[in-house]
Amino acid sequence: MASRDSRIARTLLEWFDAAARDLPWRPPGRAGRRDPYHTLVSEFMLQQTQAARVAERFPRFLARFPSLAHLARADEQDVLAEWSGLGYYARARNLHAAARAVADLPHARLPHDPDQLTALPGVGRYTAGAIASLAFNTPTPAVDGNVSRVILRLEAKDLPLAGPGTLAFAHGRATQLLATEPARASAGALNEALIELGATICTPRSPRCEACPLARECRARKLKAQARIPRAKPPARQKHLRADSVLIRDRAGRLLIERRPRTGLWAAMWQAPTLESPAGPDEPGPTARQLPRLLHLPGLNLGPRPVETFTHATTHRLVQFRIWTAAAPRDFAPGPGPAGDQPREWKKQDQIAMLAISNPQRRILLADRDSLFDR
Numbered sequence: 001m002a003s004r005d006s007r008i009a010r011t012l013l014e015w016f017d018a019a020a021r022d023l024p025w026r027p028p029g030r031a032g033r034r035d036p037y038h039t040l041v042s043e044f045m046l047q048q049t050q051a052a053r054v055a056e057r058f059p060r061f062l063a064r065f066p067s068l069a070h071l072a073r074a075d076e077q078d079v080l081a082e083w084s085g086l087g088y089y090a091r092a093r094n095l096h097a098a099a100r101a102v103a104d105l106p107h108a109r110l111p112h113d114p115d116q117l118t119a120l121p122g123v124g125r126y127t128a129g130a131i132a133s134l135a136f137n138t139p140t141p142a143v144d145g146n147v148s149r150v151i152l153r154l155e156a157k158d159l160p161l162a163g164p165g166t167l168a169f170a171h172g173r174a175t176q177l178l179a180t181e182p183a184r185a186s187a188g189a190l191n192e193a194l195i196e197l198g199a200t201i202c203t204p205r206s207p208r209c210e211a212c213p214l215a216r217e218c219r220a221r222k223l224k225a226q227a228r229i230p231r232a233k234p235p236a237r238q239k240h241l242r243a244d245s246v247l248i249r250d251r252a253g254r255l256l257i258e259r260r261p262r263t264g265l266w267a268a269m270w271q272a273p274t275l276e277s278p279a280g281p282d283e284p285g286p287t288a289r290q291l292p293r294l295l296h297l298p299g300l301n302l303g304p305r306p307v308e309t310f311t312h313a314t315t316h317r318l319v320q321f322r323i324w325t326a327a328a329p330r331d332f333a334p335g336p337g338p339a340g341d342q343p344r345e346w347k348k349q350d351q352i353a354m355l356a357i358s359n360p361q362r363r364i365l366l367a368d369r370d371s372l373f374d375r
């Protein structure tokens with residue numbers, strides 16, 4: 001009789017064959033060969049973004065950078081601009097740097113070995129396992145949050161998803177599944193089946209056990225413990241920030257923009273001149289009189305109040321934006337931004353739309369605000 005692990009592996013592979021979603025980076029049918037470059041790009045995009053969103057953007061990115069050599073030769077600002085809207089821009093920078101590092105290798109090809117892949121910028125243990133197994137069928141696990149959740153439930157292991165010991169446990173079990181006879185020639189498909197099951201059926205809330213191919217083998221389901229595995233962890237504290245962004249327009253209708261510092265949140269992306277400060281009940285924020293001095297914008301007169309405020313949430317921060325407006329005076333000569341490495345330029349809105357900008361700055365810089373300046 002087949003072992004439990006062999007039954008699980010076979011069931012997962014058969015289910016994935018029949019139920020895998022049609023996604024642009026997947027070749028049709030399990031026998032189809034994965035393009036290593038497509039796998040690299042899709043895995044970077046998928047690191048923090050839902051598959052449906054990546055599916056919209058992936059073909060466009062490939063049309064712009066059709067091969068690893070094209071990406072390696074590209075200018076970083078063009079890569080960031082093409083990534084615009086996907087968020088977590090460090091991924092775009094790392095993908096670009098990884099492409100350059102691979103282009104410098106003797107054969108300019110992605111390594112098959114996960115240890116060599118982790119030497120590339122932005123490639124952690126999961127991404128290395130995914131690329132090695134999906135593109136080259138290397139029998140190595142690819143354990144992300146989806147896979148950890150499926151394995152913890154399958155084994156009724158009462159651990160938090162990101163807790164110490166969880167990754168080692170999930171890695172160990174995935175390695176055992178990869179060593180079974182059904183998985184021997186299908187390491188990539190088995191890893192992807194686990195990822196797919198976690199993304200579509202064994203979801204964080206309300207797993208659809210009635211539709212799950214592993215229902216008969218699942219120990220959490222037998223104990224009716226699906227809802228409490230993985231164990232909940234206390235929510236992370238978000239830092240509260242205020243961002244005062246000043247829209248400055250010159251007589252030609254151009255807006256003044258500056259580049260953010262090369263490290264930190266939204267690194268090296270373009271924005272309206274912006275001052276960030278702590279937000280909170282005891283932090284009233286800078287006034288219209290203080291802002292021009294603090295932002296190194298001498299001679300500028302702002303309207304008395306912000307014209308709009310909105311809140312933007314990132315994983316670790318809650319940023320309250322305040323938008324101010326000003327018409328540039330005749331002899332206005334802005335220097336670089338206060339951080340020193342922040343060049344400033346005048347651009348029309350259609351030119352700004354082509355640059356790498358964050359979602360909140362897109363809202364600030366690209367909205368139609370003519371009426372505010374005509375007053």
Ligand code: SF4
Nearest residue numbers: 202207209212215218
């Ligand atoms: S039976 Fe339910 S809890 Fe178990 S693996 Fe399937 S979806 Fe997840």
